[in-house]
Amino acid sequence: MKSTRVFLGNAPWRKPGYYGVRAGSRWPHFEAEEMEYMPFPFFLAYAAAIIERDGFPTLLVDAIAENISDDQFIEKMLDFKPDLVLLEICTPSIDADMKMLKRVRTEAPNVKIALAGLHHEMYQTLFLMENLDADIVLIGEYELSLLDVCNTLESGGSPAGINGVIAREDGQVINGGRRSLTTDLSQFPWPARHFLPMSNYHDEPGSIPRPSVQMWASRGCPFDCTFCAWPQIMYDSRKYRARAIVDVVDEMEWLVKECGFASVYFDDDTFNIGKERMLDFAREVKSRSLDVPFAIMARADLMDREILEALKGAGLYALKYGVESAEQKLLDQCAKGLDIEEVKRTVQTTHDLDIKMHLTFMFGMPGETMETARKTIDLALEMKAESVQFTVATPFPGSKYWQEMVDAGKLTSRDYTRYDGFRSAVVKTDSLSSKQLEGILIEANRRWHEFRFSTAT
Numbered sequence: 001m002k003s004t005r006v007f008l009g010n011a012p013w014r015k016p017g018y019y020g021v022r023a024g025s026r027w028p029h030f031e032a033e034e035m036e037y038m039p040f041p042f043f044l045a046y047a048a049a050i051i052e053r054d055g056f057p058t059l060l061v062d063a064i065a066e067n068i069s070d071d072q073f074i075e076k077m078l079d080f081k082p083d084l085v086l087l088e089i090c091t092p093s094i095d096a097d098m099k100m101l102k103r104v105r106t107e108a109p110n111v112k113i114a115l116a117g118l119h120h121e122m123y124q125t126l127f128l129m130e131n132l133d134a135d136i137v138l139i140g141e142y143e144l145s146l147l148d149v150c151n152t153l154e155s156g157g158s159p160a161g162i163n164g165v166i167a168r169e170d171g172q173v174i175n176g177g178r179r180s181l182t183t184d185l186s187q188f189p190w191p192a193r194h195f196l197p198m199s200n201y202h203d204e205p206g207s208i209p210r211p212s213v214q215m216w217a218s219r220g221c222p223f224d225c226t227f228c229a230w231p232q233i234m235y236d237s238r239k240y241r242a243r244a245i246v247d248v249v250d251e252m253e254w255l256v257k258e259c260g261f262a263s264v265y266f267d268d269d270t271f272n273i274g275k276e277r278m279l280d281f282a283r284e285v286k287s288r289s290l291d292v293p294f295a296i297m298a299r300a301d302l303m304d305r306e307i308l309e310a311l312k313g314a315g316l317y318a319l320k321y322g323v324e325s326a327e328q329k330l331l332d333q334c335a336k337g338l339d340i341e342e343v344k345r346t347v348q349t350t351h352d353l354d355i356k357m358h359l360t361f362m363f364g365m366p367g368e369t370m371e372t373a374r375k376t377i378d379l380a381l382e383m384k385a386e387s388v389q390f391t392v393a394t395p396f397p398g399s400k401y402w403q404e405m406v407d408a409g410k411l412t413s414r415d416y417t418r419y420d421g422f423r424s425a426v427v428k429t430d431s432l433s434s435k436q437l438e439g440i441l442i443e444a445n446r447r448w449h450e451f452r453f454s455t456a457t
Contacts, residue, residue, distance in 0.1 A: 004056055006083070007058075007084070009085065009086070012073055043088065065200045074103060087104070087115055092420060095416070113136070114136035115137050136167045162176045215267070221273075230269060240273055265296075270299050273299075281314070282311050299338070301338055357383070359389070373440045390441055412427060423438070
């Protein structure tokens, strides 16, 4: 066992009536207290598994999933007596994150403090120059960078200059640059779920049975949507990296047979890339006779009847499709690369096979008008999905969409606490103000709930 003790944390993030969703979310936001949605903190859990496997005493605390206070979070950290503290942060929670950073520094003045996560501004050297309470920033996908930092600290060295790391040394901030993405995902152990309150994680499309567990079978996405944060900020790449099918199904089988989960949700950036891979996955699952329902995050234009039938035969119960808009020009402008007519055909095929759907839509992309927005709401109702998600497009700093909005003068707020998307709009279009976009969001949700009530009765 090595001597460097490492504490990893997803710190509390709340406001009256709401809890924040940060680690594990591609779109950090607030959820109403009565909701149960809770993503699994994949980067933190993989990072904890890697350093624990390498012999470092490790503790991972997801304060949001545990629903604990700032004081309780700090108490858990202090009781562990860490040498290194890693906090995963994000742009919408940055104010709360900086308060927690200061609190950690005050309570544990001698520890090294590292930050990671979906906040592009901290990947600039200036961030550590201005925020003296932090010692280290891990750039993007950070698991192996954290391992390098741990091994360097264990040997008495400085993390300054490590690839993928920005660190302070002798008063100077040294930026090691972004490290290349790991192409061989087999070197990652399965996530360190043993630290976490697994019954508290909920992402269950189509109401797949509980207890449900979230998995990754791949990382990244080869598509170029201007608004999508993880490929641009966490990965800085359109590279798609898939795990070996056998390893994926091994983990799936273990979670079901040994851990007792009743369903699995694959929360990949895009699960269904590669037809032969999908068919291979279906064959492998069927060969194990797992007989467990699963759900996936998918692109509608990558599906055909053969793939859907094969996955359905292996247990596919539900899936998520990102539709975003009914207006083809808006889809083209944001580089979604999606043919809306093809989406409609795939949605119908999915219905025909009795596979449940969760569909996502957003308002406020360049060119949005009241007419296009209401056309999108109409389409959402026509598709008759099990559930839908409406948001206002939110430009995360570091994304192409952010730069487009800045250059066009369409960004209406730099108050990051409003970068939520489920309730607040921080952009405008040529035709619609931020307030009008927020009104469209209210209208969309009202019409959806009226539609669901009418079909239920």
